[in-house]
Amino acid sequence: MAVEKPSVEKAVTHFDQHRNDHLKDLMHLVRIPSVSFAGFPPSEVVRSAEAVAELLAARGLEEVSVLTLEGAHPYVYGEWCKAPGKPTLLLYAHHDVQPPGDAELWKTRPFEPTVCDGRLFGRGAADDKAGIVAHTAAISSYLQSSGRLPINVKLIIEGEEEIGSEHLHEFLAKQRENLQADVMVLADAGNFDTGLPSLTVSLRGLVLVEAEVRSIDHSLHSGMWGGPIPDPVGALSKMLASLLDDEGRIAIRGIYDRVRPLTSQEREDYARLDVTEALFRKQTGMAPGARILGGAKNPYETIWRQPALTINAIQASSRDQARNIICDSAWARVGIRIVPDQRPEEVRDLLVSHLEANVPWGVEATIRPLLADSWWMTDPTGPVFEKARRAFSAGYGKETVFIGCGGSIPFVGPFSEALGGAPALLIGVEDPYTNAHGENESLSLIDFEGAVRSSIHLFSMLAE
Amino acid sequence: MAVEKPSVEKAVTHFDQHRNDHLKDLMHLVRIPSVSFAGFPPSEVVRSAEAVAELLAARGLEEVSVLTLEGAHPYVYGEWCKAPGKPTLLLYAHHDVQPPGDAELWKTRPFEPTVCDGRLFGRGAADDKAGIVAHTAAISSYLQSSGRLPINVKLIIEGEEEIGSEHLHEFLAKQRENLQADVMVLADAGNFDTGLPSLTVSLRGLVLVEAEVRSIDHSLHSGMWGGPIPDPVGALSKMLASLLDDEGRIAIRGIYDRVRPLTSQEREDYARLDVTEALFRKQTGMAPGARILGGAKNPYETIWRQPALTINAIQASSRDQARNIICDSAWARVGIRIVPDQRPEEVRDLLVSHLEANVPWGVEATIRPLLADSWWMTDPTGPVFEKARRAFSAGYGKETVFIGCGGSIPFVGPFSEALGGAPALLIGVEDPYTNAHGENESLSLIDFEGAVRSSIHLFSMLAE
Known part of the structure; x- marks a missing residue:
């Protein structure tokens, strides 16, 4: 029996008629406070995994299961693999979210999804529950209108992305056979501007260290003792000040050599x-007078293709407890975002050595490396990227741009590797106003619809 | 009827036989948690004032009263003025204490006085309840053994010293006639070493400012945005680093000119x-490798006679909450201890201007002056200081030293002024191991006894 070719037009029409059902799916997921951070109830992440599994099954996916590993928040798997001879896409998103942050800064309640001015507000509304629903909406639109997909799909929905995907390697190793695919579609990136379809082709890596300076074994009265004792805060300030030049560039010798x-x-x-x-x-x-x-x-160009150094946090005593003391110690965390072809361990070592070489007055300084994750970059040429470009231009009704991303998504490299270098398409719904990780996170409904329509087109084009 | 001259020998002997009674007086006061800071019950400071008044009366002082002023913790007054023709001493101490600090760091309970290894442990055991009891013990020793004092005394026991003596000017103005005296004895300083009698002849002043730097109106993801945006923590580090030179001296132009x-x-x-x-x-x-x-x-010499700059506290984000962000702002508090003949307002203005002149990258910086208190220094020559030197050498059995103090005692200047420049003797019981304001505050019993015996000698010598 000849099977009718699934129709992209029917699928798009079906989605346009049922957009609100998928938005309701998303709102249902947003109501579950699936914060994966320590100190938040892991039971909510479990509840969220179960809700995702129900959604996948309800939208027509098969072999749906909640994947568990000792010590990890659950992942969810589902597939539709009934298009023999057609390519297989591995679709990725994550269902865990960041902590809500400062409750007073939210204009709506973080776990009560609210539509206002064409945006859906709520924690995870964009990052990354919209990624899940973008996948299910595209799949469902085909299955409801044509009864089948033009390609095969496997979905993996992670539960620990916001805390560093610690068990991802283990999951990938365990599921390697299940996950074999020809193309990966990772829906956790963003668009360059609202409604402007964008394919992310590079990510920066991240090197993190913490520095702690100590000159006395307990805090002393700054009047009774101030003068002969090296001030740990002054010492740390000098060390940190030496990291950046007058133009704000990184002042570590050799750091730009491999860029x-x-x-x-x-x-x-x-x-x-x-x-x-x-x-x-x-x-x-930005403050009006602050220089770019x-x-x-x-x-x-600076954000995507140049390394950048930021002091993420600094503390000695505290603003609330400030007293007339010489602090016993001072602490700071320094991060460097790295780009092709910098080497994470080399940058880490340069940073540590530079800090150590700039310790004044003989104070004790401990520099601890915390992280050295690589950058990622793909060559966006070849048929997959060309099809994706056309699919996204069609889905959004605008010319697609290829962009970089200054942030890090540590799982992209391992994912790509586990699939033997299959092309990775980084797509997503975050626009510059999404404020992911901050308060008042929101999703542009234009981006949401564009992402679903683009996926519908993508499935069809990749099947050709 | 000829009155017998009060005997210094009898008074010393009486004290030696009744030392423990006075130690019990002190322990009774230490049990009252008279913390004057906001957030601690002011009723305990009232209870402490009442206990001090009872003690003064019990030890033979007259005209005892608790002095109150709207919004101030109570002061206590008492006198013994029955030596016509003899000098009058104004004796000062304070009965309020610092907060106990970190309960886990105390080896004994802060408000349960405990004797161990020749020291009395407890909050206020030294600073400054020992000052009160040193006065009452010396007075009582005369009254109990000879029935009278060789001089006239007026005691003022303050209740708000630890929070800056905000109402002292008002009290002094109100009590000006009551408080007229020939010599002041302020028992709130310390000895250079345990059992080494010391007269403090100088204090440093204090200039305080806070600096806040801002470059963006909300914190941003350091990956997504790091590079073009000036880092407020880096900017503040550069500003603070510029305040100290490679030798740890203050690098503000002109700051040493008037020293x-x-x-x-x-x-x-x-x-x-x-x-x-x-x-x-x-x-x-100090850490072994740290340079003096x-x-x-x-x-x-550096502590007493050179200005010193300390960064008392710094904060941007926090050690607990460190995340991959560009902080929206960074904050620090900077203090400079000043010495003769520096001018507080001038030093404050130099500090503010220096910070403002060193703001990099056009970021917004707000520098707020918090305090500009003067130094104090007396010329320790003349008969009063000579007699005091001899009295303290006799009381401790060791040669008295004249020392400075790196800290500030803001009331010394106003006190001296209110009494028309009467000589001020700064004595006290804190040795280098007292850890006043810190956890495990303690009083050396050698210093306590030395201080009482010295006061007994002092009363007698000043009467001559």
Whole structure:
């Protein structure tokens, strides 16, 4: 019996008619406070995994199961593999979320999804429960309208992405056969602007260290003892100040040596992005007088393709408890985002050595490496990327751009490796106003609809 | 009827026989948690004032009263003025105490006085309830043995010293006639070493500012945005690093211009102090490799006679909450201890201007002055200081030293002024191991006894 070819037009029409059902699926997931951080109830992440499994089954996926591993928040698996001879896509998203943050800063309740001004507000509304529902909505739209998909799909929905995907390697090793696929679609990235379809082709890596400086074994009265005793806060300030030059660039010798120069293709891609200083200042909330550092015409070139050093936190005594003391110690955490072709361990070692070499006054300094994760970059040429570009242009009704991302998604590298280098398409629904991880996280409904329609087109194009 | 001259020998003998009664008086006061800080029950400070008034009356003082002022913790007054023609001493101490601090670090309970290894442990055991009892013990020893004192005394026991003596000016203005005296004895200072009688002749002043740096209106993901945005923590580090030179001296132009050179007498006094580097390191708990800064042979010369800059506290995000963010702001509090002849407002303005001049990258910086209190110094020559020197040498059985103090006691200046410049004797029982304001505060019983015997001698000598 000849099987009718699934129709992309029917699927898109079906989605347009049933958009609200999928939005309800998303709202249902957002209501579950599946915060994976220590100190939050893991039972909610379990509840969230169960809700995701129910959703997958309800939307027509098969072999649905909740995957557990000792000490890990549960992952969820589902598949539809009834298109023999057609490619298999591995679809990824995660169902865990960040802590809500400061309750007073939320204008709505974080776990009560609320639509306002064309956006859905709530923790996880974008990052990354929208990623889950973008997958299920595309799949369901085909199954409901044509009874089948044009390709095979396997879904893996992670439960510990926000805490570093600690067990991902183990899951991938255990599920390696299950997960074999020709293309990966990771729905946890974003669009360059609202409604502007974007494929992310690079991520920065991350090196983290903490520095602790100590000169006395207990805090002393700053009047009774101030003068002969080296101030640990002053010492740490000098060490940290030496890390950045007058232009805000990293002042560690040799740190830029391996940075891969931009290709002419990258220069063209960046030149096509319409970025004004005013827009960038609006997106970031920069103080009016603050300089845009980095020297590039386009600040995104700096974010995507240059290493950047940030002091994420510093503390000695505290603002609340400030007293007339010489602090016994001072502490800070320093991160460097790294780019092709920097080597994580080498950058880590350069940072540690630089800090150690700049300790003044003989104070005790302990520099502890915390993390050294690699950057990721793909070559977005070849048929898969060309099809994806066309699918997303069709789905959003706008020309697709290839962008970088300044952040890190540590699982992309291992995922790609586990699948023997299958092309990875990083897509997603976060626009510059999403405020993922911050308060008042929100999803643009334009991006949500665009992502679903693009996936519908993508399934069809990759089947050809 | 000729009145018998009060006998210093009888008084000393009486004290030696009744030392424990006075120690019990002290322990009774220590049991009352008279913490004057906001957030602690003011009723305990009232209870403490009442206990002090009872003690004064029980030990033979007259006209005892609890002095109250709207919004102030109560002061206590008492006098014995039955030696016509003899000088009048104004004796000062305070009955309020610091908060206990970290309960886990106390080896005994802070408000349960405990004798161990020749020291009395407890909050206020030294600072400054021992000051109160040193006064009452000396007075009582005369009254019990000779029936009278060789001089007139007026006691003022403050209840708000630990929170800055905010109402002292008002009290002094209100009580000006009551408080007229020829000499002040302020028992709130310390000895250079355990059992080494010391008269404090200088105090440093204090200038405080807080600095806040801001470059964005909310914290941003350091991966997504790191590079073009000036890091507020890096900016603050650069500003603070510029305050101290490679030798740990203050690197603000002009800050040392007015510092009064040491006199040859001071040089002699300092040379007499037996200070080794090993002792100083032991007293302060300095890290083995940390350099002793300041350049002086004697670190106390640096503490007493050189300005010193300390960053009392710094914070951006926090050690507990450290995340991958660019902090929206960073904050620090900076203090400079000032010495003769520096001018508080001038030092404050120099500090503010220096910080403002060193703000990098156009970030927003707000520098707020918090305090500008003056130094104090007396000329320890003339008969009163000579008699005091002899009295303390007799009381402790050791040669008295004249010392400075790196801390500030803001009421000394106003007190001296209110009494038309009467000589001020700063004495006290804190030795380098007292750990006043810290956990495990303790009083050396050698210092306690020495202070009482010295006061007995002092009353007698000043009567001559």
